[in-house]
Amino acid sequence: MKALLLKYWERLRSSFWFLPAAMACLAVALAFAAVALDRAVTDDWLERLGWRYSGGAEGASLMLGTVAGSMIAIAGTVFSMTLVAMSLASSQLGPRLLRNFMRDTSNQVVLGTFVATFVYCLLVLRTIRRADEVAFVPQLSVSIGVLLALVSIGVLIYFIHHVSVSIQADVVVARVSRELDDGIGRMFPGHLGKSQSEAPNPPDAAELPAAFAHEARPAGALEDGYLQLIDADALMELAREQDLLLQLECRPGHYLVHGQTMVMVWPGDRMNDELVHQLNAAFVLGNQRTATEDIEFSFLQLVEIAVRALSPGINDPFTAIACVDRLGSALCRLARSDMPSPFRFDDLGQLRLVATGYTFAGITDTAFNQIRQNARSNPAVAIRMLDAIARIACHVRSASDAACLRRHADMIVRGAREAVPEAGDRLDVEARYMAAAQALRSFRVEPGDQTGNRFLA
Known part of the structure; x- marks a missing residue:
């Protein structure tokens, strides 16, 4: 489950919709809170704010409408510029680098800023009442909308600079290199169980049980795809609960086909369909390779x-x-x-897992x-x-x-x-x-x- 959640989190980080959608939700909450504050406070209190909007209903409607219309237009322009940059990077540097551009938080924040400003202005605009009705002009809310518009202008200037820098080859190479350094820092399979030096009274790490070669049975993959993640904790817990020794036949980055051996299980007489499904649940497969554990x-x-x-x-x-x-x-x-040992032990020093290392x-x-x-x-x-x-x-x-x-x-x-x-x-x-x-x-x-x-x- 942990590896599956990590897979979905990586998908959210690599999407253009998650962060802008979250910022739009915050804009909705801000709009309702600002309007409620406008209804609750008195005009005397608002007058103490020297930067508040002090015009009438027509002016407020025109201002918010102008800001909302311009924000959604700029959001479309920003999205188009991002697609152009991604297309250029894909043709010059490689399509597998698109994930790096999509994970760029700056691009997501810029797009989210314009969408959030649009949503905020739209929601505040609907609360304005003309004089022939019950007159209400949310002065504080309109002032916040103007402030968000000014912030959006600064964000647009930053985006133009950022997108022109981010497509430079040296910048892309440096970004991928930082990701590579992070990957080396979390070398697989160093986190699977305990290493020999950490386990109390460990067995000889250089030897498998004599009966392993002819008694171990394979557990095959139940689907096709690239192995992206391995839930190490789930494998170790399963091996402890059922007193098993598992030998991994693959590592993140390998392509698996249905039925291909993923794990050798010993003792083999404990193999059953339920165990195969439990083992497969610890392996996360996808349509492409990722840098999380690969x-x-x-x-x-x-x-x-x-x-x-x-x-x-x-x-x-x-x-x-x-x-x-x-x-x-x-x-x-x-x-x-130090390359991690392929032999991994539980808390009692019992050999539980033999991993395929680099x-x-x-x-x-x-x-x-x-x-x-x-x-x-x-x-x-x-x-x-x-x-x-x-x-x-x-x-x-x-x-x-x-x-x-x-x-x-x-x-x-x-x-x-x-x-x-x-x-x-x-x-x-x-x-x-x-x-x-x-x-x-x-x-x-x-x-x-x-x-x-x-x-x-």
């Missing part, structure tokens, strides 16, 4: 921007270089992080492979990728991570040797390759030590 998706967003920038139709290597810089920064942070090599492949393949003939991007590898080499802490970086450096320089026609450009790439190799050579593994030790070359 770190690779944020890496792929930067990769998509870089690959599109390197395409012949766009030919923008500077944007690709900016993406490589951000990817290198994220990989530096990832190299310094590896540094796998994420590095995701970050570099497609860019390297599309930048074979572009020495500037190849040089920046080798510079990024040299920076990351200063942060790796295991021999396998260093070997992964060396493998990518070798592939980059081989591609440049084959595809770069100018000899001078190839020499520049070779020089950066030697610098990256030198940085990686400063990593030494002692006999019996799989983590490696740093020393100055």
Whole structure:
């Protein structure tokens, strides 16, 4: 249930209607409260407000009508400008980045401000009574409407600036990079249960029960879609209640088809239809990948921007270089992080869950492979990728991570040797390759030590 609620919250954050609708509801409440206050207070009290509206019913009606009409017209203009910006970003940077623009709170607040002002003025306008009836001019309410109109003008000026800045490639890359940093901060599956060091008297984390391989039974998916979220608490609680050991066969970002194995359950004789439905309830599937628990998706967003920038139709290597810089920064942070153990324990130290985790090599492949393949003939991007590898080499802490970086450096320089026609450009790439190799050579593994030790070359 927690993961499902988080999924719906992400949908609300990525929608254009939720925040404007909430602001419109607040405008309704403000209109009724202001009119009620106008009816309750005396004219003497209102006269103490030097900025209050002091005109008649006709003037108040004309003023509120003008504000309401202009606000709904501006709201349509703002919506059109937003769609144009989203269309431009989709064609230049990639359609999967539309979610980032739709989640932009500033755009939602701007649209909500104009809608709320329109709703407020419309509701106050209907309370004004002419002299031939019971005369009533809500002076305080009209004054608030004028104040909201002035605020809306300021918001419009801010929106014009914001939308022109938000579609710049460097700004989009920085925004995606911040989301990537947030994803690394909540590395999956580090929050599933307790790690070995936190559990009292844990079993050997490197071994599954001997009978697991031939007694465990699979639990399949009941629908198709991308795995977006996993309700970790629900899985651990279910495993404790029924004394189960669960091994995840997928992770957020994987595409599942109906019947595909999601979890291996041991003991297998406890499998039944009810348990399959309970397990499926902990997995949230959707039509697209999200960055909530899928770190690779944020890496792929930067990769998509870089690959599109390197395409012949766009030919923008500077944007690709900016993406490589951000990817290198994220990989530096990832190299310094401790990859969580796939073995998760309950409060009593009992092994309950074996999760499919990420590896540094796998994420590095995701970050570099497609860019390297599309930048074979572009020495500037190849040089920046080798510079990024040299920076990351200063942060790796295991021999396998260093070997992964060396493998990518070798592939980059081989591609440049084959595809770069100018000899001078190839020499520049070779020089950066030697610098990256030198940085990686400063990593030494002692006999019996799989983590490696740093020393100055």
